[in-house]
Amino acid sequence: MSALTRAEAEGLIQEVLEVYPEAAKQDRARHLAVNDHALERSKKCITANRKSLPGVMTARGCAYAGSKGVVWGPIKDMIHVSHGPVGCGQYSRAGRRNYYVGFTGVNTFGTMNFTSDFQEKDVVFGGDKKLAKVLAEIEALFPVNKGISVQSECPIGLIGDDIEAVARKSSAEIGKPVIPVRCEGFRGVSQSLGHHIANDSIRDWVLEGVTRGESGPYDVAIIGDYNIGGDAWSSRILLEEMGLNVVAQWSGDGTLAELKRTPQVRMNLLHCYRSMNYISRHMETKYGIPWLEYNFFGPTKIAESLRQIASHFDDHIKEGAERVIARYQPLVDAINDKYRPRLNGKRVMLYVGGLRPRHVVGAYEDLGMEVVGAGYEFGHNDDYDRTLKELGDATLLYDDVTGYEMEKFVERIRPDLIGAGIKEKYGFQKMGIPFRQMHSWDYSGPYHGYDGYAIFARDMDMTVNNPCWQKLRAPWKKGA
Amino acid sequence: MPLVMLRKDSEGRLICYVPKKDLEARVTALEHDGEELWGGRLTLEDGESWYLEPISPRPGLPFEARVKRI
Numbered sequence A: 001m002s003a004l005t006r007a008e009a010e011g012l013i014q015e016v017l018e019v020y021p022e023a024a025k026q027d028r029a030r031h032l033a034v035n036d037h038a039l040e041r042s043k044k045c046i047t048a049n050r051k052s053l054p055g056v057m058t059a060r061g062c063a064y065a066g067s068k069g070v071v072w073g074p075i076k077d078m079i080h081v082s083h084g085p086v087g088c089g090q091y092s093r094a095g096r097r098n099y100y101v102g103f104t105g106v107n108t109f110g111t112m113n114f115t116s117d118f119q120e121k122d123v124v125f126g127g128d129k130k131l132a133k134v135l136a137e138i139e140a141l142f143p144v145n146k147g148i149s150v151q152s153e154c155p156i157g158l159i160g161d162d163i164e165a166v167a168r169k170s171s172a173e174i175g176k177p178v179i180p181v182r183c184e185g186f187r188g189v190s191q192s193l194g195h196h197i198a199n200d201s202i203r204d205w206v207l208e209g210v211t212r213g214e215s216g217p218y219d220v221a222i223i224g225d226y227n228i229g230g231d232a233w234s235s236r237i238l239l240e241e242m243g244l245n246v247v248a249q250w251s252g253d254g255t256l257a258e259l260k261r262t263p264q265v266r267m268n269l270l271h272c273y274r275s276m277n278y279i280s281r282h283m284e285t286k287y288g289i290p291w292l293e294y295n296f297f298g299p300t301k302i303a304e305s306l307r308q309i310a311s312h313f314d315d316h317i318k319e320g321a322e323r324v325i326a327r328y329q330p331l332v333d334a335i336n337d338k339y340r341p342r343l344n345g346k347r348v349m350l351y352v353g354g355l356r357p358r359h360v361v362g363a364y365e366d367l368g369m370e371v372v373g374a375g376y377e378f379g380h381n382d383d384y385d386r387t388l389k390e391l392g393d394a395t396l397l398y399d400d401v402t403g404y405e406m407e408k409f410v411e412r413i414r415p416d417l418i419g420a421g422i423k424e425k426y427g428f429q430k431m432g433i434p435f436r437q438m439h440s441w442d443y444s445g446p447y448h449g450y451d452g453y454a455i456f457a458r459d460m461d462m463t464v465n466n467p468c469w470q471k472l473r474a475p476w477k478k479g480a
Numbered sequence B: 001m002p003l004v005m006l007r008k009d010s011e012g013r014l015i016c017y018v019p020k021k022d023l024e025a026r027v028t029a030l031e032h033d034g035e036e037l038w039g040g041r042l043t044l045e046d047g048e049s050w051y052l053e054p055i056s057p058r059p060g061l062p063f064e065a066r067v068k069r070i
C-alpha cells in the first residue's frame, strides 16, 4: 500500500483535530501539516518551538535535560553536578548511552550521577553552602577530574541561589574550572533552550579568552555527535581515513581539553544542527571558522557528505574521500543485497528529537523503505526548513505531536515501522506495530557511518520482520 | 532592534540569520554592496526588509549587527 495522497493526509489531520475544543484545535492545527515541495520555508505551513498546551500529552523534556543530558553530560573528564533534588539526575542517569573510553570513577565520570540532593531546608535556607561543600567533596574524592559543571535544576532558579559566585570561589580554591549552568527545567518550551544555554555557557566559561591557535592543514572538529552507541567513533574513522585530523569531539567521548583546542581547527563539522549550531555560529563569528552540516546516516548521504567536506580541502583529501567511498562500496552492496529484499517498500513513521527526522530519511531510502510521516519533539522552524526537501511530497508532518494525535495517525496509516522514543514504544508495540527507539538506538548502535549502516539495516530487519508480530492474535480468535 | 548574523552559505550567497526568530533567509537585495560602503536596506527572500546602518569599509563575514525594522 502506498502512502496517503495529499487530500487523504489533509483529511486525516482534520479528522484528528475534530475532538479538540475550539482553542486547542486552532493551536494544534498550526503544528500539523502536509509536506509541500513547492514551499521553500516551513513557516508557511508549520509552527514549531511553541509552548505545549497543558492537558495534551507531550513527549518533550526540560532545559536541564538539554544541557546536562545532551550537551554537557558526555564530556567525560568533567563532573557534572545535578544541582537540586536527586530525581532529575537519577532517573536520566546513563540513559542516553554516550559511550566513552576511560576508567569510570577515576578519570571519566560519564555514567555516574552526582547531585547535591536538595532537601526542604536547602530550599528554605538556600543551597549555596551545600553546593560549596559538594564541590569540595568532589575534588577530594575524585582528584583526577578536569573540572566541574553545575547543572541547575528547577528549585535553584526559583529560590534565586547565586551559583555563579559559588562557582567562582570554588574554582579559585580547587584550581580547576567550575562552570555554573543556568539550565533550570522551567526555562523555555523544551530541552531545546537547554542546548542553547549549554552552548552559551561553553562560550562564556570555556572558550572565553581562548585565542585562535596554530592550525594544521587538515584539522577539523566533530560537532554535535554524542557518540550514542559509538556513533562518533564510526564517523571519526571515516574522516581520519580520508586524511583529516579530528582534533575534538563535541561532546560524545569528548574532553575539556578538546573543547579548548577547537578554536584551532580549519572547519567545524556539524552533525546535530539543533543542539550545537549556536556554538558553531559563535566560532564562525569570533574565530572565522566555517562550519558545515553533514549527514552520516546511510551510504548515499555519507558519500554526499564526504564529498562535500572534501570539497573544502585540497586534492589529497578529495582523493581520500573517493578512496573511502570506494573502499566501503562492497560492504554497502552486501548490506543492500541482504536486507533490501526484506525491507523494500516498508513504510516508516518517525517522531524523534532535533535532527533524526530528517537525517535518517536517506538511510531508510537506501534500504528501499519510505518515510510516510515525520515530526520533531523540539525542532525549530529552521529544522523544518531543512526537512521539507528531504521528505516526499504529501508526507505527514507533526510538530510536538500529542499522544492522542500520534495514535490516531498510526491507526490510520498503519506503518510497518515506527521510530520514536521510549515513551511511545510500548503503546505502539501493543498496537502490533514494529517499533525502534530512535533516540538511543534501542540499546544498539552505532548507526553513523558505513559500519553503523550495517547495524542499522540489521536492526530494522530484525524489528520489521520479527515473527512475533504474527503471534499477536490469540489462536482461538484467528478464525479459520 | 534585533541582532542578526550575516554570513555566506556554502554556495557563496549572503544569508541573514535572526536567532530570535530561528529565521535563516537569503538576502535578495542589499542597498550598498561596495568595498567602501556596505549595508543599508536588506531585503530577505520572504520579502521582509531591514535596515542596517551602512558600514565603511566593507566588514569581513560573518558579521553580527543590530538591524532596524522598516
Ligand code: SF4
Pocket: A062, A063, A064, A065, A088, A152, A153, A154, A155, A184, A185, A186
Ligand atoms: S523540569 Fe525541573 S524538576 Fe523536572 S527534571 Fe527538569 S530540572 Fe528537574
